[in-house]
Amino acid sequence: MSNHRRFENTADHREISALIPWYVNDTLDERERARVDAHMGECVSCRADLSVNQRIFDGIAARPTLDYMPMASLKRLRARLDAAQRQISPASIVPAPLKHDESPWRGWIAASIAAMTVAVALLAADRWVQFEARSSQANYRTVTSSVPRPAGEVIRAVFSPTITLDQLQALLDEAQLKIVSGPTEAGVYSLASNSRLTVRSSLALLRRHSTVRFAEATSEPDSGNTP
Amino acid sequence: MTPLAKNSPKERDGALLVAVAAGDRHALEELYLGYHRRLARFLSRFTPRYENVEEIINDTFMVVWQNAKDFRSASQVSTWIIGIAYRTALKSFRRQKNHAGAQSLEDYPEQTVDPTVEAEVSDWLTHGLRLLPMEQRLTLELAYNMGHSLEEIAAITECPVGTVKARMFHAREKLRQYLPNLGGTPSDMPARLG
Numbered sequence: 528m529s530n531h532r533r534f535e536n537t538a539d540h541r542e543i544s545a546l547i548p549w550y551v552n553d554t555l556d557e558r559e560r561a562r563v564d565a566h567m568g569e570c571v572s573c574r575a576d577l578s579v580n581q582r583i584f585d586g587i588a589a590r591p592t593l594d595y596m597p598m599a600s601l602k603r604l605r606a607r608l609d610a611a612q613r614q615i616s617p618a619s620i621v622p623a624p625l626k627h628d629e630s631p632w633r634g635w636i637a638a639s640i641a642a643m644t645v646a647v648a649l650l651a652a653d654r655w656v657q658f659e660a661r662s663s664q665a666n667y668r669t670v671t672s673s674v675p676r677p678a679g680e681v682i683r684a685v686f687s688p689t690i691t692l693d694q695l696q697a698l699l700d701e702a703q704l705k706i707v708s709g710p711t712e713a714g715v716y717s718l719a720s721n722s723r724l725t726v727r728s729s730l731a732l733l734r735r736h737s738t739v740r741f742a743e744a745t746s747e748p749d750s751g752n753t754p
Numbered sequence: 755m756t757p758l759a760k761n762s763p764k765e766r767d768g769a770l771l772v773a774v775a776a777g778d779r780h781a782l783e784e785l786y787l788g789y790h791r792r793l794a795r796f797l798s799r800f801t802p803r804y805e806n807v808e809e810i811i812n813d814t815f816m817v818v819w820q821n822a823k824d825f826r827s828a829s830q831v832s833t834w835i836i837g838i839a840y841r842t843a844l845k846s847f848r849r850q851k852n853h854a855g856a857q858s859l860e861d862y863p864e865q866t867v868d869p870t871v872e873a874e875v876s877d878w879l880t881h882g883l884r885l886l887p888m889e890q891r892l893t894l895e896l897a898y899n900m901g902h903s904l905e906e907i908a909a910i911t912e913c914p915v916g917t918v919k920a921r922m923f924h925a926r927e928k929l930r931q932y933l934p935n936l937g938g939t940p941s942d943m944p945a946r947l948g
Binding site: 551553576580583586587588589592594597608650688 | 790805807880895897903906
């Protein structure tokens with residue numbers, strides 16, 4: 528019987544073989560790692576298996592990755608949280624106490640919870656007042672609506688959600704623009720000029736890119752920019 | 755910089771989650787920004803559409819917001835959050851699969867490719883991973899893409915360690931059979947390939 532056949536029939540071999548992926552990703556503890564090392568010196572089959580798994584691991588690590596900008600997604604999460612909160616009555620948003628911190632501190636916890644409940648009730652009341660104030664306003668806004676503009680804003684733009692930070696920076700550099708505000712819940716960025724390039728030129732440069740979903744000047748586009 | 759920032763990531767996550775449990779939206783947003791990149795990179799391996807990735811991440815953090823008070827300190831915050839993302843993703847991918855029609859390596863038992871150059875290995879790997887059953891692929895990606903230990907994957911997937919090992923074993927075997935020459939010359943693996 529060959530060496531690898533002899534080892535393949537042992538319980539130790541089967542155990543070691545199952546650990547190979549975590550040997551490859553370097554998350555085994557020292558004792559397990561030493562066991563795998565010792566076995567590898569004797570077992571041809573496990574060495575071949577290790578080679579396969581190392582190539583899979585390297586192949587997965589080498590795949591290109593895209594980095595996404597989280598802010599627009601976070602804005603949409605905020606909107607969902609706001610919507611969920613509006614469905615809950617103010618009294619019921621008092622949080623339950625944490626369960627992972629139990630006796631012998633019950634007395635203190637009870638006192639803390641009582642104090643926290645009062646604080647949260649005050650907070651809830653404050654939020655309710657704010658909510659009431661917000662409810663009296665329109666809860667939507669168009670991209671071009673008249674709202675206080677960030678200082679220096681000359682263009683408003685919406686980019687593809689898949690645009691990477693590097694791509695966005697390169698695009699802004701090319702159009703000689705910088706972000707002064709945004710993104711809004713609709714993903715709108717306010718852009719200011721970075722140079723003497725006219726707004727019209729910056730707009731044209733932006734609109735050449737497929738990652739720019741929308742770009743409009745917020746003032747007369749044929750006027751030059753003040754540096 | 756908040757006072758939490760000077761602690762270790764584990765302590766900082768724990769403190770943020772306690773604040774989230776008390777209804778602190780800023781703490782939730784800090785957690786979100788801390789995990790978004792990691793989760794987006796992981797999830798984008800399974801779906802090319804960023805809209806789907808964002809939906810899974812935001813669904814995950816809605817669950818974090820609603821259930822933070824139920825978190826037990828026995829596990830790590832990162833394991834808990836990634837576990838929620840795992841289950842949310844699994845549901846989403848199953849829904850998508852129902853739309854796209856079933857396709858797996860079992861559908862192609864005789865199919866193998868023979869890469870002669872390294873670039874083809876990468877193409878093969880991408881294709882081979884897509885054809886694995888979702889639980890096996892997620893397990894493999896959690897280990898090889900996210901770098902999680904066996905015990906962490908068991909906690910994330912809420913499965914016994916033995917189940918994680920078995921999923922990984924089947925994933926590795928299927929990938930190996932899909933590309934017999936991946937590990938070197940066939941003589942290196944006589945028992946598997948014979």
